[in-house]
Amino acid sequence: MPAPPADVADRLERLAAHAPAGGIDPEAVWTHGRRRQRVRLGAALASVVAVGLLGATATPSALRLVAPPVATTRDADPLVLPDRVREPGRWEPPFQRAPGPLTAIALSSEGYGWSRNPVWWGVSGVTGESRFLRLSDASSEIEHRPVLSADGTRLAYWLTGDTPETLPDPDDLRDDDMDPVVGVAVLDLRSGETRRWETGTPRGLSTHGIAWAGSVLWWSAGDWDDGSVVGSGSSTMVTRTWDTLTDRRQRAVRATTEVDFYAAGPAPDGFVDLSGRSVRTVTGIQPGPRARLDRHLREQDWSRPAVSPDGARIAGIEEPDPSVVLDGPQAVLVGDLQRVDRPAGPTVLRAIGGVEAEAVLGWRSEREVVVLTSVPGRRSLSVVDVETGDQEHLTDLSGAVNLPHFAADALAGDVVPAPDAPFAPDPRLVGFGLLVAAFAAWRVAVRVRGRREHA
Amino acid sequence: MSTPEGFAEFVHARQGALLRTAYLLTGHAQDAEDLVQTTLVKVVPQWRRIRDNPEAYVRRTMVNANVSRWRRRRWREESTDVLPEPLADAPDHAELLAVRSALAALAPRQRAVLVLRYYEGLSEAEIAATLGIAPGTVKSQARDGLARLRQALPAHDGAEEGAGSLSR
Numbered sequence: 001m002p003a004p005p006a007d008v009a010d011r012l013e014r015l016a017a018h019a020p021a022g023g024i025d026p027e028a029v030w031t032h033g034r035r036r037q038r039v040r041l042g043a044a045l046a047s048v049v050a051v052g053l054l055g056a057t058a059t060p061s062a063l064r065l066v067a068p069p070v071a072t073t074r075d076a077d078p079l080v081l082p083d084r085v086r087e088p089g090r091w092e093p094p095f096q097r098a099p100g101p102l103t104a105i106a107l108s109s110e111g112y113g114w115s116r117n118p119v120w121w122g123v124s125g126v127t128g129e130s131r132f133l134r135l136s137d138a139s140s141e142i143e144h145r146p147v148l149s150a151d152g153t154r155l156a157y158w159l160t161g162d163t164p165e166t167l168p169d170p171d172d173l174r175d176d177d178m179d180p181v182v183g184v185a186v187l188d189l190r191s192g193e194t195r196r197w198e199t200g201t202p203r204g205l206s207t208h209g210i211a212w213a214g215s216v217l218w219w220s221a222g223d224w225d226d227g228s229v230v231g232s233g234s235s236t237m238v239t240r241t242w243d244t245l246t247d248r249r250q251r252a253v254r255a256t257t258e259v260d261f262y263a264a265g266p267a268p269d270g271f272v273d274l275s276g277r278s279v280r281t282v283t284g285i286q287p288g289p290r291a292r293l294d295r296h297l298r299e300q301d302w303s304r305p306a307v308s309p310d311g312a313r314i315a316g317i318e319e320p321d322p323s324v325v326l327d328g329p330q331a332v333l334v335g336d337l338q339r340v341d342r343p344a345g346p347t348v349l350r351a352i353g354g355v356e357a358e359a360v361l362g363w364r365s366e367r368e369v370v371v372l373t374s375v376p377g378r379r380s381l382s383v384v385d386v387e388t389g390d391q392e393h394l395t396d397l398s399g400a401v402n403l404p405h406f407a408a409d410a411l412a413g414d415v416v417p418a419p420d421a422p423f424a425p426d427p428r429l430v431g432f433g434l435l436v437a438a439f440a441a442w443r444v445a446v447r448v449r450g451r452r453e454h455a
Numbered sequence: 456m457s458t459p460e461g462f463a464e465f466v467h468a469r470q471g472a473l474l475r476t477a478y479l480l481t482g483h484a485q486d487a488e489d490l491v492q493t494t495l496v497k498v499v500p501q502w503r504r505i506r507d508n509p510e511a512y513v514r515r516t517m518v519n520a521n522v523s524r525w526r527r528r529r530w531r532e533e534s535t536d537v538l539p540e541p542l543a544d545a546p547d548h549a550e551l552l553a554v555r556s557a558l559a560a561l562a563p564r565q566r567a568v569l570v571l572r573y574y575e576g577l578s579e580a581e582i583a584a585t586l587g588i589a590p591g592t593v594k595s596q597a598r599d600g601l602a603r604l605r606q607a608l609p610a611h612d613g614a615e616e617g618a619g620s621l622s623r
Contacts, residue, residue, distance in 0.1 A: 008601070011554045011608075012479060012574040014547060019478035020488050022470040026463035029492065033499020 044442055051438040056431025060113055063424050064093045079103050079152050079410040082128030082418035084396045088121050092424040094132035098192030101125035101152035103410035107142050108132070109401035117178075118142075125152045125410060129419040137161065137196075139181055143301070145405055149212045150266065152189070152407035154244060156210055156217050159185040159196055165203045169230040180204025184219050186244050197242060197249055203228065206235035211264035211271040213282045217242040218252075218261055218271075241285045252285075265304030266362045266408035268311050274299055276322070277346070279314065281307055292346035293335065296322045302403050303359030308366050309412070312337055313386065314347070315360050315369040329356040332371055334386045353389025357382070359403070362411040370394060370411045372403065379403075381411075461506045466495060469510075473517065479570045480521045482559045493520050514575075515585045518567045525563040550608075557607035561600055564588075568596040569604075 146157035183198035208220035222235030264271035270283035297316030305316035357371035477487035
């Protein structure tokens with residue numbers, strides 16, 4: 001390019017002479033520049049934080065949207081048992097409205113999502129995967145564990161709600177997130193339909209137990225008395241039955257009010273009612289005749305005596321001293337219930353070889369009982385042959401701090417490989433990662449721009 | 456915070472020259488003042504880094520700010536009532552108005568090329584570095600810009616004939 005022609009430079013020079021005169025105040029410019037710098041810095045940091053927050057809050061919803069629904073099954077399909085029962089991570093997506101039959105249910109050891117409150121989670125009876133359950137009106141206290149029907153298609157839980165009066169709380173024990181129990185509900189896991197039975201309790205219900213006997217739900221609870229306070233009170237228990245096929249709801253007749261189903265273990269088409277050394281099975285709305293055991297069996301929420309599918313045997317954990325609550329391993333005992341009606345005496349319970357366990361959970365077949373065993377760092381379900389004493393590993397409980405409750409039929413189901421946990425990163429980490437990435441990108445952009453402008 | 460050493464001196468010493476360049480870039484006195492103000496405000500955060508040789512950075516910032524300002528204005532609805540800013544009485548009044556109009560008709564980056572080349576006297580390489588474009592682009596933009604000025608402006612009496620001359 002040649003040197004600037006004189007007339008171009010001259011015309012530009014003459015035009016530039018009409019430019020405004022100076023008068024710019026350096027102090028004002030500097031102050032303005034510093035203020036602008038602070039504003040831009042604040043805006044940039046706010047944007048970085050906003051990106052992080054957006055990532056943190058949107059991640060669970062996004063994962064929920066992309067999470068594939070758990071398959072349901074036909075009624076006739078047997079329940080499966082995963083080879084590893086896993087508590088879902090708190091950010092994993094929940095089941096859909098109708099999760100299908102469940103193999104097990106348990107209370108989470110920590111909160112779900114942003115909530116600190118524990119929630120119930122279940123194991124799909126079709127795929128074996130673990131997910132949280134959406135039971136917004138269910139009590140989430142550990143002693144209010146929902147109960148699965150034997151085939152895993154119905155879930156009964158303690159229903160919470162508002163009451164006309166509120167129990168006084170002098171010791172500030174009340175969990176503000178928890179409403180009192182006002183009844184029970186039954187969730188059809190195949191259809192997602194929920195039916196509720198509220199008693200109209202004035203101050204909430206003191207609960208005693210809940211158990212399935214075929215299609216009949218037994219439950220026992222009583223209104224808190226007028227003088228009760230949170231954490232301490234009295235109530236008069238009322239036992240009720242609810243035939244979920246006919247929807248017939250009734251208070252139990254006098255002869256059945258003594259049913260104790262706090263430690264109701266599984267029995268064919270019903271549950272075991274154990275009280276001390278007295279035992280009977282409850283089928284439908286009718287308790288069977290009582291029998292007597294020659295020894296005490298463990299009678300706790302986590303270990304209940306169980307009757308074999310053919311009704312011939314009862315198995316449980318030996319309880320040497322019923323006045324003391326033990327949770328360590330004790331001998332697994334089994335007795336022949338067909339000998340109960342012998343006038344000669346009580347059912348004789350015998351040890352199965354030297355097998356010890358912490359709990360009996362149910363039966364896998366007519367001669368195999370499922371027990372809970374533990375070694376440090378590992379809890380497992382094992383199958384014990386009550387005739388030979390042979391013991392075989394069934395499934396592991398991984399990360400399940402609270403022992404799940406298994407549907408009776410699930411313990412007889414096929415063992416399948418546990419599905420991998422879905423991708424569900426902690427959104428706080430996602431947000432933090434995005435925050436760091438946005439900050440880094442911003443710094444790189446500033447540096448590149450600075451270099452380019454400075455070149 | 457008080458003004459750091461060198462900034463006030465730079466502003467006092469260079470504001471006249473900056474305003475003249477800005478005036479050629481914008482074609483409007485008020486816009487020129489705004490552009491210089493904006494440029495100096497943008498320079499403040501970088502002052503400590505550039506204080507030893509601020510000229511090139513300030514020039515580049517001003518050209519880029521003018522391009523940004525032009526882009527923003529394109530998206531705004533402009534009033535058609537705005538009258539052209541009059542020039543002070545001058546014997547070459549008509550000619551300078553024509554120069555200003557011709558410059559205003561150019562794209563801002565092309566206008567910047569002409570101003571930096573023929574008013575500031577920068578080399579093609581310096582212009583390329585200032586605008587962040589290739590030297591070849593500088594050359595073609597200058598050639599094209601001159602051609603468009605030729606079409607818009609009357610011939611200058613006694614001007615030299617040449618590739619960059621406005622004379623016909």
